[in-house]
Amino acid sequence: MKMKMKNLTAAELIKVTKDELVKTGFTNLTLKGIERVWVNLEKYLHDNDFNYFSLDLGMAFLKERYHITGASNLSPTNQLRLRAIQLLADFQFHQRIVIRRKQKQYEFAQPFETIFTEFMNFRKNVGISNTTLESNIIYLERFSQYLFNHGINHEPEINIEHIHGFIQSSSAFYSTSTIYCTCCLLRVLFRYLFDQKVITEDLSTAVPSIKCSKKSKIPSAYSQEEIRQLLQCVDRGNPKGKRDYAMLLIAIRLGMRASDICKLTFDNLKWESNTIEFKQNKTGHTIILPLLNDVGKAVIDYIKYARPAVETNKVFLRLCAPIGRLQAPTLHSIVTHYMNKAGIFIPKGKKHGPHALRHSLASALLHNNTPMPVISEVLGHADSQSTSTYLKIDTLNLRKYALDVPSIKVVLIGGII
Structure with a gap:
């Protein structure tokens, strides 16, 4: 397939790429701007x-045509021109339209760039x-910057004090969990x-041992009233609201x-x-869940009236x-957006994404009083021990086992307690 794409003439490549843009929902206005660039590109290729x-x-x-030499500091018009060329290159190589996102670039401090890169390649292999x-x-970049800022320019110069200092400052x-x-x-x-x-010395034994048990954490759960507020603030009168609600x-x-x-298919x-x-x-394990009435209706509403008409099973x-x-x-961003929109208070350190909704269901x-084995099956836990962590948020039942605080006898001696 890739060879066939490379064998297409420029005009043929432009045609199949345009067809794909139409399939994936590019607007007519955007297509017109891209096509203007392609017309000039064809003329440039013909003239040369x-x-x-x-x-x-x-x-x-x-x-030559637009004086564009890179991707930085481009006007919106020049960004579209660059994108027009990238679309052709992406489709020629991948046979699909690639979603391009700006990502933060992490760089190791220069003295450690070579060896840390080799280490990462080793990890990958x-x-x-x-x-x-x-x-x-991310962790290595922080460590390399710490070493560089403390005057360390060669790996043999690293000692126990640097390791402990880095961990202490990071804490x-x-x-x-990040420190762990x-x-x-x-x-x-x-x-x-x-x-x-x-x-020359194995410093791995000098790295501190950090205790971090998942069992020690209390799951982030929200009350049923907060969940109700979350759902009520979704505007289902538009495609995005229908999708998000489902x-x-x-x-x-x-x-x-x-x-x-996100990976659900028809x-x-x-x-x-x-x-x-x-x-x-x-887990890789297959699970069967009931398609509840309200869930089914919301999914149907989205599919019939909001889902883009494209050829994909997702x-x-x-x-x-x-x-x-x-x-x-x-x-995750969608859940956080609606939590903020609903005015739900999110304390510092409390989770506020899809997993918090999962915790809320368990709560x-x-x-x-749903039995633990049933909850394990609903959540798809392979081990019921994973489910037991939710017992910490069952405050109503925990109160049944609260111990009485013993009374303290106060003795007065000479007017002093």
């Missing part, structure tokens, strides 16, 4: 005796997931540096994780049996071009 498109030729065209690697880069700004993960990474880093003979209901009524909601919706059947992204989609399935972080089930 080129029949085929490449990204290098596209960038040369932008430089041993099969560490991309999500974990992204976190690792003032980051959560216990940072320490775990530093141990792996120092073992790697020692094995590669970059340092996703919120699934999270609230069924306790599904954000990643599972094949997962079993209308004939009124169930939702899917493989959990986290249920929940972006509403802006290029149209594709929603990502879990977007659902409501406990309040209704």
Whole structure:
């Protein structure tokens, strides 16, 4: 397929790319702006005796025609011109329209750039997931900057004081779980540096041990009144509101994780049996949940009157071009938006995303004296021990086991208590 795309002439590539833009919901106004750039591109290629498109030729065209030499500090018009070239290059290589997002770029302090990059490549090669690697880069950047700011320019100069100083200073700004993960990474880093003979002493044993148990945390749950306020503030008179309401209901009524909601396909919706059947992204286990009446109605309302008409099996989609399935972080932003809109008080440190809605469902089930094995099955927990953590938020039942505070006898001696 890629070879076929590369064999297309520039005119043919422009045509198939335009067809894809129409399918993914680009507006006519945006298409007109992109097509103006493509018309000028075709003229540039013809005048220079080129029949085929490449990204290098596209960038040369932008430089000559519009004096665009990079992606920084561009006017909206020039951003659209650059995007027109990127769309052709993306579709030529990937056969799809790529969603481009600005992401923060993390950089290691210059003295440690080479060895830390090699370490990250080592982590990648041993099969560490991309999500974990992204976190690792953040932790390493902080560590490298700390060392550089304290006058350390070579790995052999690192000692126990630097390690402890970094952990202590980080503790003032980051959560216990973040510090725990940072320490775990530093141990792996120092073992790697020692094995590669970059340092002569294995400093992994010098990294402090941080206690961080998930069981010690109290899940973030919201009351049923707060959940009601959350749902009531969603405006279902527009496509976005219909989509958001359906996703919120699934999270609230069924306790599904954000990643599972965003990955739902039409094949997962079993209308004939009124169930939702899917493989959990986290555990890989298949789970069957009831397609409750209000959830089903909300999903149907979204599909019939709000879902973009594009060829994809995914249920929940972006509403802006290029149209594709929603990502879990977007659902987190949606939940947070409506919590703020509903005026729900969110104390410092309390979670306020889809997982908090999952916790709230567990809290409501406990309040209704639902047996723990049933709650485990609803939440898709492979181990009932994972569910037991929700006992901490069942305050009504916990009060039954509260101990009386013993009375204190006060003895007066010479007028003094």
